[in-house]
Amino acid sequence: MIGLSSDRKRWGFGPAFFLILFLPVLVCAGELNFFGQFRLQAISEPEPVNGMLGNWGDEFESGKRQWIDARTELGVRYGSGLEVSLFARALADLRFNEEAARFYGRVKRDEALMPGEQIPVKVSAHGFTGDGLRIGYRVREGGWDVALGGSLFKADYLLEGDLWGEMLAKTPEDFSFEASIDYVYYEDLIFGREDTSRPEGVGWSGDLVLAWQAHDHLRFEFAAEDLFARIRWTDVPATRTLEPVSLDRRIQDSKQAPVGLWAEGTIDRYYQDIDPRYRLSLDWNADAWHGSLRGQYQFGYGYAGVGGGYRFANGFAVTGLFWPEYDQFGIEAKSGNWRGTLVLDQFDWNEVQAMSVGIAYGY
Numbered sequence: 001m002i003g004l005s006s007d008r009k010r011w012g013f014g015p016a017f018f019l020i021l022f023l024p025v026l027v028c029a030g031e032l033n034f035f036g037q038f039r040l041q042a043i044s045e046p047e048p049v050n051g052m053l054g055n056w057g058d059e060f061e062s063g064k065r066q067w068i069d070a071r072t073e074l075g076v077r078y079g080s081g082l083e084v085s086l087f088a089r090a091l092a093d094l095r096f097n098e099e100a101a102r103f104y105g106r107v108k109r110d111e112a113l114m115p116g117e118q119i120p121v122k123v124s125a126h127g128f129t130g131d132g133l134r135i136g137y138r139v140r141e142g143g144w145d146v147a148l149g150g151s152l153f154k155a156d157y158l159l160e161g162d163l164w165g166e167m168l169a170k171t172p173e174d175f176s177f178e179a180s181i182d183y184v185y186y187e188d189l190i191f192g193r194e195d196t197s198r199p200e201g202v203g204w205s206g207d208l209v210l211a212w213q214a215h216d217h218l219r220f221e222f223a224a225e226d227l228f229a230r231i232r233w234t235d236v237p238a239t240r241t242l243e244p245v246s247l248d249r250r251i252q253d254s255k256q257a258p259v260g261l262w263a264e265g266t267i268d269r270y271y272q273d274i275d276p277r278y279r280l281s282l283d284w285n286a287d288a289w290h291g292s293l294r295g296q297y298q299f300g301y302g303y304a305g306v307g308g309g310y311r312f313a314n315g316f317a318v319t320g321l322f323w324p325e326y327d328q329f330g331i332e333a334k335s336g337n338w339r340g341t342l343v344l345d346q347f348d349w350n351e352v353q354a355m356s357v358g359i360a361y362g363y
Contacts, residue, residue: 150206288312328345
């Protein structure tokens with residue numbers, strides 16, 4: 001076992017300190033506008049979102065992924081140029097094979113198993129939270145609107161790694177589960193390790209928006225987030241199995257430790273890469289009516305949606321949205337500088353498996 005180092009503090013000034021430094025410059029420069037947003041997207045293929053946040057796995061049916069992406073931001077903009085903002089964000093991405101999800105759900109619900117059934121298991125996890133400072137610049141020229149930004153943030157709640165192995169049904173009521181594990185964490189959720197320091201992270205990322213107003217009736221927009229994004233962690237707890245360990249007792253009783261051999265240690269420096277996310281939109285309008293095609297790619301897969309709506313004489317616009325990948329229906333409303341979005345696959349919160357909620361001002 002690698003010895004643990006003592007806790008160290010490296011983040012002397014919070015992001016708000018740097019925003020305070022920029023405010024006098026922006027105020028003296030001239031026109032100052034505020035902007036802000038809150039957005040939350042969540043997908044849980046094998047079970048409802050509230051199960052993912054609560055009793056994880058109890059309602060597993062089938063599916064390959066669960067993820068949450070949330071961000072809150074508040075900032076100031078000088079004219080249409082320099083932008084400075086504070087933000088907080090959270091990201092969790094869990095991927096697994098469908099056979100494992102179905103079998104795990106049956107185990108959690110105490111359903112009868114088929115003796116001799118062998119299920120391969122492959123799971124990968126990726127997550128963190130962060131808060132920090134973003135600086136950007138926006139240029140409008142002709143029909144083009146270009147925005148570039150860079151972010152620096154303090155990160156917490158690290159979780160990243162892989163689990164792979166096999167589940168075997170021995171009787172209708174009993175099973176075995178042997179797996180290899182290699183992961184880093186802020187808290188050891190599998191082996192229950194207690195003698196750990198809290199990892200500290202500093203992350204950075206870039207973002208880009210390209211919009212083109214082809215003519216009065218057609219607009220194209222491309223947005224990318226977490227470009228060249230990475231987090232540098234220090235004093236990172238890590239565990240790796242030396243041979244496949246038995247996890248069946250751990251699943252049946254969370255107080256039971258896995259059975260087998262593993263190594264625990266602390267990594268002085270660890271880099272966590274963040275996958276970029278991309279969004280596309282093509283908007284067409286004819287007088288008061290408008291239509292939209294939208295696409296999104298993140299966490300290793302993409303999906304598309306369509307929309308259409310109406311703009312009233314007072315400027316209030318409403319758009320109905322449909323994302324067929326998850327049978328999501330929703331609405332987007334705009335009035336002045338305000339925009340709100342609500343997209344769901346179910347109206348009953350206890351059944352929702354795909355959702356997108358957002359409110360923004362000045363975007």
